[in-house]
Amino acid sequence: MARLDPSERIRDAARTRAELLAVATEVFAEQGYAGARVDEIAERTRTTKRMIYYYFGGKEQLYQAVLEGAYRDIRAAEQGIHAGDLPPADAVRRIAELTFDHHHAHPEFIRLVSVENIHQAEHLRRVESLRDLGAPAASLLDEVLGRGRGAGVFRDDVDAVDVHMLISAYCVFQVANAATFGFLFGRDMLAPAVRERHRRILGDVVVAWLTQG
Amino acid sequence: MARLDPSERIRDAARTRAELLAVATEVFAEQGYAGARVDEIAERTRTTKRMIYYYFGGKEQLYQAVLEGAYRDIRAAEQGIHAGDLPPADAVRRIAELTFDHHHAHPEFIRLVSVENIHQAEHLRRVESLRDLGAPAASLLDEVLGRGRGAGVFRDDVDAVDVHMLISAYCVFQVANAATFGFLFGRDMLAPAVRERHRRILGDVVVAWLTQG
DNA sequence: TCGTTAATGAACTAAACGGTACATACATTG
DNA sequence: CAATGTATGTACCGTTTAGTTCATTAACGA
Numbered sequence: 001m002a003r004l005d006p007s008e009r010i011r012d013a014a015r016t017r018a019e020l021l022a023v024a025t026e027v028f029a030e031q032g033y034a035g036a037r038v039d040e041i042a043e044r045t046r047t048t049k050r051m052i053y054y055y056f057g058g059k060e061q062l063y064q065a066v067l068e069g070a071y072r073d074i075r076a077a078e079q080g081i082h083a084g085d086l087p088p089a090d091a092v093r094r095i096a097e098l099t100f101d102h103h104h105a106h107p108e109f110i111r112l113v114s115v116e117n118i119h120q121a122e123h124l125r126r127v128e129s130l131r132d133l134g135a136p137a138a139s140l141l142d143e144v145l146g147r148g149r150g151a152g153v154f155r156d157d158v159d160a161v162d163v164h165m166l167i168s169a170y171c172v173f174q175v176a177n178a179a180t181f182g183f184l185f186g187r188d189m190l191a192p193a194v195r196e197r198h199r200r201i202l203g204d205v206v207v208a209w210l211t212q213g
Numbered sequence: 214m215a216r217l218d219p220s221e222r223i224r225d226a227a228r229t230r231a232e233l234l235a236v237a238t239e240v241f242a243e244q245g246y247a248g249a250r251v252d253e254i255a256e257r258t259r260t261t262k263r264m265i266y267y268y269f270g271g272k273e274q275l276y277q278a279v280l281e282g283a284y285r286d287i288r289a290a291e292q293g294i295h296a297g298d299l300p301p302a303d304a305v306r307r308i309a310e311l312t313f314d315h316h317h318a319h320p321e322f323i324r325l326v327s328v329e330n331i332h333q334a335e336h337l338r339r340v341e342s343l344r345d346l347g348a349p350a351a352s353l354l355d356e357v358l359g360r361g362r363g364a365g366v367f368r369d370d371v372d373a374v375d376v377h378m379l380i381s382a383y384c385v386f387q388v389a390n391a392a393t394f395g396f397l398f399g400r401d402m403l404a405p406a407v408r409e410r411h412r413r414i415l416g417d418v419v420v421a422w423l424t425q426g
Numbered sequence: 427t428c429g430t431t432a433a434t435g436a437a438c439t440a441a442a443c444g445g446t447a448c449a450t451a452c453a454t455t456g
Numbered sequence: 457c458a459a460t461g462t463a464t465g466t467a468c469c470g471t472t473t474a475g476t477t478c479a480t481t482a483a484c485g486a
Contacts, residue, residue, distance in 0.1 A: 011433055011482055032331050034248030038474060048435055049475085059474065113393055114327050118245050121392035134397040161398050162414060168394070169386030170379065177385065179334035180326055184347040185374050201375060208425040209418045224452060224463055251444060261465055262445085272444065 017055045019045045024052075025066045029108035032115045033063055033123075060123070067116060068127045070109050077102055078137050088148030089211055093203040095141060096167050100199050103171040104190075110175040137164055145210075154210045163206065170202050230268045232258045237265075238279045242321035245328045246276055246336075273336070280329060281340045283322050290315055291350050301361030302424055306416040308354060309380050313412050316384040317403075323388040350377055358423075367423045376419065383415050 023044045027036045038059050042049035056062040081098050083091035103110060116124050124130060141160040148154030173181075178189040188194060236257045240249045251272050255262035269275040294311050296304035316323060329337050337343060354373040361367030386394075391402035401407060 013433065016433080032245050032247055032328075034245055035331075037472090039472090047433095050435065051433085053475065054433075111331065113390065114331060115245075117390050117392045118248075118324065118327060118331075119392075121396050124393055124396055130397070132397070132399070134394075134399075138398065158414065161400060162410075164398075165386070165394065165411075166383065166414070166418060168390075170382045172386060172390065173378070173382030176389075177326065177330050177381075179330045179332075180337055181378065181381070183334050183337055184343070184345070185351065185377075186345075186347075187374060197375075198378075201371065201379070204425070205379060205418060205422045209421045212417070212421040212425070226463065229463080250442090252442090260463095263465065264463085266445065267463075 013055075016045075016047050016051055020047065020052060020055060020062070021065060021069055024062050025070060025108060025112070028063055028066055028115060029111040033119060036063075038062075064123050064127055067112065067123055068130060070112050071124075071127075071130050071133055074102075074106075074109060075133055075136060077106075078140075081140060083140065083144055088144055088151060088153055089207050091144045092141070092148070092163070092210060093207050095144065096202050096206045097199055099167050100171050100174075100202055103175050104195060107175045110172055113172070114176050134161075134164075148210065155212060158210070163210070166209070167202065167206060170198075170205070174198060226268075229258075229260050229264055233260065233265060233268060233275070234278060234282055237275050238283060238321060238325070241276055241279055241328060242324040246332060249276075251275075277336050277340055280325065280336055281343060283325050284337075284340075284343050284346055287315075287319070287322060288346055288349060290319075291353075294353060296353065296357055301357055301364060301366055302420050304357045305354070305361070305376070305423060306420050308357065309415050309419045310412055312380050313384050313387075313415055316388050317408060320388045323385055326385070327389050347374075347377075361423065368425060371423070376423070379422070380415065380419060383411075383418070387411060 020041070024036075024041050027041045027044065031037075036059075038049055038052060041062075042052060045051075052059075052062055056065055081095060083094050086094060138160040141163050145154060145158075145160055145163065149156050174189055174195075181187070182189050189198075233254070237249075237254050240254045240257065244250075249272075251262055251265060254275075255265060258264075265272070265275055269278055294308060296307050299307060351373040354376050358367060358371075358373055358376065362369050387402055387408075394400070395402050402411075
């Protein structure tokens with residue numbers, strides 16, 4: 001990114017911090033934690049490496065801030081999902097589809113999660129504010145599952161986390177393993193037609209499973 | 214790993230090479246490509262860093278050799294799966310369960326795949342011998358799907374790659390995302406009871422989907 | 427308007443890291 | 457048993473990398 005003209009290079013702490021965070025999110029998602037270079041992050045902003053240490057303290061704290069921000073965004077998006085008063089099967093299909101869309105819309109988040117898993121979630125664990133972040137996603141599904149069981153259309157031997165895990169697994173795989181799976185099976189996971197097919201399949205799978213007698 | 218007594222430090226090219234490869238597999242799976250240290254790999258063997266360059270040429274070639282070996286092992290294991298003459302639904306459940314078991318038995322392979330996806334499969338692409346490695350896994354499923362459709366018990370709008378992707382997604386997620394998912398939802402994915410539950414669920418999901426009217 | 431402090435940049439440093447030069451010992455074969 | 461190539465270890469090198477030092481500039485309240 002080109003250095004700004006000095007006259008435009010005004011002081012703006014909030015913007016500097018935000019820009020570092022945004023660029024760091026990209027770089028960590030692209031290169032992993034160890035592969036990411038502090039110098040590269042700095043070069044891709046309008047400020048310098050010095051500011052990373054000024055605002056965050058170091059590479060690791062910057063990475064933790066990135067993680068925290070990314071998970072916060074996800075939570076916000078999840079809370080925007082409303083299955084309204086759809087019949088249970090339609091509601092669960094809708095939740096699956098919206099989750100699917102969201103994953104495809106935010107591949108960098110999925111990549112960050114992969115990176116964090118390589119490190120056995122050691123950084124995530126240190127971000128205290130992220131404990132029980134799963135609750136919202138599970139509670140929405142819990143409500144729909146309850147309705148479905150009540151209406152006698154859903155099986156009763158699974159819980160919300162089971163369902164959420166199935167949906168997550170399918171969605172995460174699409175994005176996180178697109179490169180290797182695409183190569184080995186000659187299927188371009190990001191092509192619109194393929195994506196649409198997978199989206200429909202996910203809905204079919206979840207509904208078929210839950211509604212099976 | 215402790216240095217061997219000189220009297221035991223015999224020359225054995227094959228063993229030296231194999232040991233480097235085995236240790237490198239561990240270290241790359243634990244730390245990722247950029248995070249892995251050539252010196253650490255060497256220290257964890259009975260030989261020295263010099264030998265990595267002698268046998269493999271460098272860090273990147275060593276990593277490629279690791280990838281190639283890991284994928285080869287997986288293929289060998291896949292070819293050991295036989296669904297015999299089970300009824301189609303039982304056969305597909307069996308394939309899913311064996312795939313599940315295999316993933317849990319080889320977490321380091323799953324981690325390597327994650328690592329490689331972070332790098333957009335750029336190294337995998339260069340290992341020419343791994344092209345179309347997916348074929349065996351797909352062809353077994355293809356045969357079973359054909360039988361099921363013929364018997365009128367399976368839906369006919371999905372192909373073997375669709376089914377394999379669902380199974381892989383679920384299995385890979387268990388292992389690759391155990392750390393973050395476990396943390397966020399308070400579920401220890403590696404605990405035997407949980408694992409057994411997930412194994413059963415996977416079978417239910419796949420069979421329910423394929424057999425749905 | 428002037429002093430104080432938050433914000434910023436350029437240059438520097440020490441350590442870590444991938445890779446190599448060189449010397450040498452072992453094993454095989456003629 | 458020489459001769460020759462394979463196999464191995466030690467010590468070192470040049471670069472990269474995270475992190476720091478120090479000086480400076482913009483903003484803002486008194």
